[in-house]
Amino acid sequence: MTDTHLDPDVLRALQEVMEDEYPTLVDTFLADCEQRLQLLKQAGDATQVLETAHSFKGSSSNMGAIRLADLCHELELQAKGQNLPGIEVLVAQIDREFAFVRPLYEEERRRSLCASVTARR
Secondary structure (H helix, E strand, C coil): CHHHEEEEHHHHHHHHHHHHHHHHHHHHHHHHHHHHHHHHHHHHHHHHHHHHHHHHHHHHHHHHHHHHHHHHHHHHHHHHHHCCCHHHHHHHHHHHHHHHHHHHHHHHHCCCCCHHHHHCC
16 A cells, blocks of 8 residues: 555665665655645635645655645646635645655654664664
8 A cells, every 4th residue: 555655666765865864854854744735725826726736746756655746736737727616625635645644754764763773783
């Protein structure tokens, strides 16, 4: 089930590139997601929804959050078409998906920290 939500290849590549900074990257991503979710929930017009959904999609994609990026892409398309009625349904789906993947990323962060400590010994 994780493969439909997180791309393990992307996570491995990020960990290799970021090395000891990988846990910080994960923390930054999670905090950023929280902020973007709040912005989506409070967005007052299509432009705000579009910009937030676009940036949320990009960061989710870069971090291997497959389904989250797809949902953000759907929201972005809706906002581009000025089709705002019903977007709260998509925002709620994005919120639920983030709630699902957050603990997966937290576990990923813990695993990375443990591996880093073990490697130093």
